[in-house]
Amino acid sequence: MAKSMSLLWGAGSPPCRRVMIVLEEKKLQGCKHKLLSFEKGEHKSQEVLDINPRGQFRRGVPSFKHGDLVVNESYAACFYLESQFKSQGNKLVPDSPAEQALMYQRMFEGLTLYEKLKAVIGYTWFVPEEERHDSALKRNKEALATELRLWEVLLVTFFPTVATLFRFGLSAERYPQLGGYNALLKDRPSIKASWPPHWLENLKGQDNLKDI
Amino acid sequence: MAKSMSLLWGAGSPPCRRVMIVLEEKKLQGCKHKLLSFEKGEHKSQEVLDINPRGQFRRGVPSFKHGDLVVNESYAACFYLESQFKSQGNKLVPDSPAEQALMYQRMFEGLTLYEKLKAVIGYTWFVPEEERHDSALKRNKEALATELRLWEVLLVTFFPTVATLFRFGLSAERYPQLGGYNALLKDRPSIKASWPPHWLENLKGQDNLKDI
Structure with missing residues (x-):
C-alpha cells in the first residue's frame, strides 16, 4: 500500500x-x-x-x-x-464522544497556534521591508505569548509546532510545561524519524523568540 | 439528542x-x-x-x-x-478513497480561501490605522484574486465563504462560476435556515471587493 x-x-x-x-x-x-x-x-x-x-x-x-x-x-x-488505514498502526481518533470532541477541538486550536507562530517568525518573510512596523511585530509577539499561556494551561499541543517554537529560541524556563512536553516526545520513534536533517547538522537554531 | x-x-x-x-x-x-x-x-x-x-x-x-x-x-x-451522527440526516463524508481525498483536500483549501478573504475585508479590523499600507491591501487583494481564479476552475467551495464574498461586493460577472454556485445553493433548506438575519433586513451589503 x-x-x-x-x-x-x-x-x-x-x-x-x-x-x-x-x-x-x-x-x-x-x-x-x-x-x-x-x-x-x-x-x-x-x-x-x-x-x-x-x-x-x-x-x-x-x-x-x-x-x-x-x-x-x-x-x-x-x-x-x-x-x-483505521485498523493499521496506531489508532489516532479515539472512540468516546468526550475524547473525540477534545481531540478535534485541540487539533484545530493547533492551527491557531501555528498561525500565531508564523506571524512572528515569518514576519520578515511575508511582510515587505517598507511595510514593517515594530508595533506590529510587538503585537504579534504579545498575541503569541497570550496563546502560549493557554497552551501552558492546556498542556495539549502538536509536537511539530512545539519543536519549531524551541528551534526558534523559546525559553523552556519561561514555558516549563511546553518545554517538558517537548522533552517528553522528542524521542518517540515517529517523531525522531521526521527530525529535520538540517536541525541535526546544525544543533543551534534561531533566537527570534528568546524574549517572549 | x-x-x-x-x-x-x-x-x-x-x-x-x-x-x-x-x-x-x-x-x-x-x-x-x-x-x-x-x-x-x-x-x-x-x-x-x-x-x-x-x-x-x-x-x-x-x-x-x-x-x-x-x-x-x-x-x-x-x-x-x-x-x-454518522447515520442521521445526510452523510457528509463519502465512502470511496478518491472522493474522501478530494473532500478533505477541498475542506482545508476552504480555510485558505477564508484566510485570504479575511485579509481583505478584515484589513481595517485587524491592522491599526498607523500600520496600514495601500500596497499591503493591494497585495492582499491580488492574492485573493489569484486564489479565486483557482476556485473558479475547481468550482468546489464552501458556501458560507462564497456568500460572504458576494455580500462584500464581489462581481458575479467577473466570477461567473462562483456566482452560479452561489445562486445554485442559496435556496437549499440548510442554507436558508442559516441566513444571517441582518442580511435579510438589509439586502445591500458592502462593496470592499467590487474592484477585484
Missing part, C-alpha cells in the same frame, strides 16, 4: 512533519519521501506546481500522493490516512 | 454558518441557538469567555456545547457532529 505513496516535503515545515508523523504512526514507512530545498526554490518547481497549483512561499509542500490521488493540505492528508 | 446541544453564534460569520449548516444537514434542528451581537461585544462576554478563553475579535463564536462537551473551533464541531 505504502509503495504507491509519495511525499514531497520541506525540512523544518510543521505541516510536512504532521504528515510524516502520521505516516509513521500508521506504519506506512514504505512511502517514498523526497526532500525539496526551500533555498533552491524547489518547492516552486514544475513538479510541485503540477500537483499543487498554489506553490507559493512554503505552501508547495507537503504534496502527498496515493496512487493518482493528490492531497496537499497537511490536515487533509492526516484525516485521509487515518480514515483509509 | 439535539436538545442537549447549544450554539452561541454571530451573524454573518462563516465559521458559525459552517456549524449551523452541518446541524441542519444532520437533522439536529433541536439545538438551542443564541445569537450574540458583535456590535455590543457579546462575543467577549463572560458567558462566552467561560467556554472559549480566546474570545478575541470574532473568535468567541461559534461556541458549541453538547452536554458538558465544548467544541468551539468550527471545523472541529463539523467533524465531531458527522462522527457522532
Whole structure:
C-alpha cells in the first residue's frame, strides 16, 4: 500500500512533519519521501506546481500522493490516512464522544497556534521591508505569548509546532510545561524519524523568540 | 439528542454558518441557538469567555456545547457532529478513497480561501490605522484574486465563504462560476435556515471587493 505513496516535503515545515508523523504512526514507512530545498526554490518547481497549483512561499509542500490521488493540505492528508488505514498502526481518533470532541477541538486550536507562530517568525518573510512596523511585530509577539499561556494551561499541543517554537529560541524556563512536553516526545520513534536533517547538522537554531 | 446541544453564534460569520449548516444537514434542528451581537461585544462576554478563553475579535463564536462537551473551533464541531451522527440526516463524508481525498483536500483549501478573504475585508479590523499600507491591501487583494481564479476552475467551495464574498461586493460577472454556485445553493433548506438575519433586513451589503 505504502509503495504507491509519495511525499514531497520541506525540512523544518510543521505541516510536512504532521504528515510524516502520521505516516509513521500508521506504519506506512514504505512511502517514498523526497526532500525539496526551500533555498533552491524547489518547492516552486514544475513538479510541485503540477500537483499543487498554489506553490507559493512554503505552501508547495507537503504534496502527498496515493496512487493518482493528490492531497496537499497537511490536515487533509492526516484525516485521509487515518480514515483509509483505521485498523493499521496506531489508532489516532479515539472512540468516546468526550475524547473525540477534545481531540478535534485541540487539533484545530493547533492551527491557531501555528498561525500565531508564523506571524512572528515569518514576519520578515511575508511582510515587505517598507511595510514593517515594530508595533506590529510587538503585537504579534504579545498575541503569541497570550496563546502560549493557554497552551501552558492546556498542556495539549502538536509536537511539530512545539519543536519549531524551541528551534526558534523559546525559553523552556519561561514555558516549563511546553518545554517538558517537548522533552517528553522528542524521542518517540515517529517523531525522531521526521527530525529535520538540517536541525541535526546544525544543533543551534534561531533566537527570534528568546524574549517572549 | 439535539436538545442537549447549544450554539452561541454571530451573524454573518462563516465559521458559525459552517456549524449551523452541518446541524441542519444532520437533522439536529433541536439545538438551542443564541445569537450574540458583535456590535455590543457579546462575543467577549463572560458567558462566552467561560467556554472559549480566546474570545478575541470574532473568535468567541461559534461556541458549541453538547452536554458538558465544548467544541468551539468550527471545523472541529463539523467533524465531531458527522462522527457522532454518522447515520442521521445526510452523510457528509463519502465512502470511496478518491472522493474522501478530494473532500478533505477541498475542506482545508476552504480555510485558505477564508484566510485570504479575511485579509481583505478584515484589513481595517485587524491592522491599526498607523500600520496600514495601500500596497499591503493591494497585495492582499491580488492574492485573493489569484486564489479565486483557482476556485473558479475547481468550482468546489464552501458556501458560507462564497456568500460572504458576494455580500462584500464581489462581481458575479467577473466570477461567473462562483456566482452560479452561489445562486445554485442559496435556496437549499440548510442554507436558508442559516441566513444571517441582518442580511435579510438589509439586502445591500458592502462593496470592499467590487474592484477585484
